Amino acid sequence: xxxxxxxxxxxxxxxxxxxxxxxxxxxxxxxxxxxxxxxxxxxxxxxxxxxxxxxxxxxxxxxxxxxxxxxxxxxxxxxxxxxxxxxxxxxxxxxxxxxxxxxxxxxxxxxxxxxxxxxxxxxxxxxxxxxxxxxxxxxxxxx
Numbered sequence: 668x669x670x671x672x673x674x675x676x677x678x679x680x681x682x683x684x685x686x687x688x689x690x691x692x693x694x695x696x697x698x699x700x701x702x703x704x705x706x707x708x709x710x711x712x713x714x715x716x717x718x719x720x721x722x723x724x725x726x727x728x729x730x731x732x733x734x735x736x737x738x739x740x741x742x743x744x745x746x747x748x749x750x751x752x753x754x755x756x757x758x759x760x761x762x763x764x765x766x767x768x769x770x771x772x773x774x775x776x777x778x779x780x781x782x783x784x785x786x787x788x789x790x791x792x793x794x795x796x797x798x799x800x801x802x803x804x805x806x807x808x809x810x
Contacts (some may be wrong), residue, residue, distance in 0.1 A: 668757055668780060669703040675742050675750030676708060676763035680716040683708075685757075686722050689769040690761070694729055697773050705730040707749040712739035 672690065676683065687706075694704050706729055710718045725776045728744045734748055746760060757779075761767040771788060 668701070669755040670705075670757045670759055670776070671749070671753035671755040672704060672759045672761065673746060673753065674706070674708050674761045674763050675711050675745030675749065676713060676717050676721065677711045677739060677742070677745075678713045678715045678717060679763045680713070682719060682765050683720040683724070684770070686761075686763065686765055687727070688771075691729060693772045697776050702776075703755070705732065707732045707752055707755060708736065709745040709749050711742065711745040712736045715760045719756040741761040751752055758790045759778065 672694075672789070673780075674686065674690075684727050688780075690706065708721050708724065708731065710721055710733070712735075718733075724731055725733060732752065734752060735766065736745065736748065750758065759772065759775075761769065767788070775786050775788065
């Protein structure tokens with residue numbers, strides 16, 4: 668099976684290199700002769716140094732594509748851009764804010780390849796600000 672890893676970024680230049688390093692380390696663990704991976708990083712119109720840092724990753728040992736939106740369109744639009752440009756039908760979507768742990772990839776891929784149609788993970792311990800992020804999420808999930 669082959670996989671496309673799609674990660675949107677918006678003003679996250681500090682997270683790019685640590686996330687890329689963790690991702691590459693974990694992909695190395697699950698690589699075998701029958702699996703191929705590509706990484707698609709989508710900069711969703713960042714106004715900081717995110718795109719400049721992303722461009723440094725073009726020589727990754729895993730085929731890596733960097734796409735930049737001219738303006739901030741939304742996380743959904745950035746994901747759609749990644750999906751539209753993926754060459755593999757098995758998609759792994761992570762956030763650029765380091766909330767999703769790349770260490771979970773091995774377990775998730777192993778579970779998926781046992782015949783699961785779809786695999787979804789969620790954050791048990793959010794690192795977000797409670798008032799601006801967690802509380803609205805709790806209310807939305809309740810509704």
